[in-house]
Amino acid sequence: MAKVQLIRIKKSFGGKTVLNDVNLTINEGEFVALLGPSGSGKTTLLHGIAGIIPFDEGNIYFDGQLMDFVPIEKRNAVLVDQNILLFPHMTVYENISFGLKIRKIGKKEIKNKVEKFLDMMELYGHENKYPHELSGGQKQRVALARALIVEPKVLLLDEPFSKLDIVLRKSLQEFIREIQRKLNITTILVTHDKEEALSLADRIAVLIEGEIKQYDIPKNIYEKPVSIEVADFFGKTNYFKGKIKNGNFITDIGTFNVNSPDKSKVTLMLRPEQIIICDENESNVKGKIIKRTYLGDKVNYLIVVKGQVIYVSTFTDKNFNVDEDVYFYLDFNKAAYLEED
Numbered sequence: 001m002a003k004v005q006l007i008r009i010k011k012s013f014g015g016k017t018v019l020n021d022v023n024l025t026i027n028e029g030e031f032v033a034l035l036g037p038s039g040s041g042k043t044t045l046l047h048g049i050a051g052i053i054p055f056d057e058g059n060i061y062f063d064g065q066l067m068d069f070v071p072i073e074k075r076n077a078v079l080v081d082q083n084i085l086l087f088p089h090m091t092v093y094e095n096i097s098f099g100l101k102i103r104k105i106g107k108k109e110i111k112n113k114v115e116k117f118l119d120m121m122e123l124y125g126h127e128n129k130y131p132h133e134l135s136g137g138q139k140q141r142v143a144l145a146r147a148l149i150v151e152p153k154v155l156l157l158d159e160p161f162s163k164l165d166i167v168l169r170k171s172l173q174e175f176i177r178e179i180q181r182k183l184n185i186t187t188i189l190v191t192h193d194k195e196e197a198l199s200l201a202d203r204i205a206v207l208i209e210g211e212i213k214q215y216d217i218p219k220n221i222y223e224k225p226v227s228i229e230v231a232d233f234f235g236k237t238n239y240f241k242g243k244i245k246n247g248n249f250i251t252d253i254g255t256f257n258v259n260s261p262d263k264s265k266v267t268l269m270l271r272p273e274q275i276i277i278c279d280e281n282e283s284n285v286k287g288k289i290i291k292r293t294y295l296g297d298k299v300n301y302l303i304v305v306k307g308q309v310i311y312v313s314t315f316t317d318k319n320f321n322v323d324e325d326v327y328f329y330l331d332f333n334k335a336a337y338l339e340e341d
């Protein structure tokens with residue numbers, strides 16, 4: 001359970017910069033999601049932490065100890081990825097105990113530990129099966145047990161759920177989170193799935209084009225992104241350009257109260273579910289619905305106000321039709337202030 005520090009990490013492949021000055025601290029026992037689009041350098045960063053590849057520049061510390069020249073097997077960091085590579089000719093028991101066996105640990109101690117993990121991973125009764133006799137979820141749990149049984153300091157997960165179907169993925173996500181808490185193991189989960197990152201992580205590091213664009217708790221990443229680039233990564237959202245003067249935000253669709261100092265140029269963001277459709281007497285902002293999408297648990301609307309298209313998402317108890325005029329409430333005190341990219 002180590003504190004992991006990455007300081008000024010750089011990596012290029014064939015002259016192309018893949019990681020550009022990455023700084024990241026993950027506290028002991030913390031669960032951090034490394035979130036970014038495909039090709040943003042997530043796997044490269046994880047492989048460097050594990051010791052599979054060297055970085056070009058920068059330093060890695062585990063608990064203040066420099067890891068840069070420590071070989072992979074001595075780093076005490078284990079990697080589990082989407083390619084579940086179990087030994088096909090070994091049983092579940094043999095797969096899980098493999099790491100202890102090569103460390104020359106006594107048979108009795110191995111048995112005790114394997115039993116603990118069979119129990120924790122809900123694999124009891126499957127210990128004598130071979131990998132081909134297991135489901136995808138069971139295989140991934142064996143892979144996790146095999147990785148965790150050697151008591152690594154750091155758990156590195158590279159999109160471990162991405163090949164599993166949605167139901168299995170959800171249950172394994174919760175499962176991993178539970179075990180991670182129980183063992184208090186410092187964990188970095190690489191994912192491009194926003195929901196997975198938001199729901200599981202203590203903190204999210206958003207990696208775009210080899211740079212950490214924001215590192216914060218999920219709520220702040222979603223509600224208070226620092227830039228349009230980060231905000232857009234979490235789906236459709238609303239931007240309002242304007243200025244702030246004497247406690248008013250002045251923008252194309254109207255003037256709104258805000259508790260902010262004057263600013264000659266700002267971009268404020270409100271998520272679709274932060275805009276509330278309301279009664280006429282509660283607002284003076286009116287728009288026309290031009291599109292309605294029913295999603296079961298919510299309804300999304302596209303609304304035009306003074307030429308600007310606004311995304312609004314509501315629960316299904318509020319039902320409006322295309323071409324209907326609606327009033328809505330915008331609380332710009334809840335808005336995020338964005339840097340222009």
Ligand code: ADP
Nearest residue numbers: 013014018036037038039040041042043044045
């Ligand atoms: P991610 O995991 O975020 O999808 P990767 O870290 O796998 O991204 O890759 C980032 C970039 O680095 C990609 O453009 C990829 O093609 C490149 N890359 C990764 N590994 C190598 C390698 N061994 N040789 C050359 N280019 C690589």
Ligand code: MG
Nearest residue numbers: 042043044158
């Ligand atoms: Mg990857």
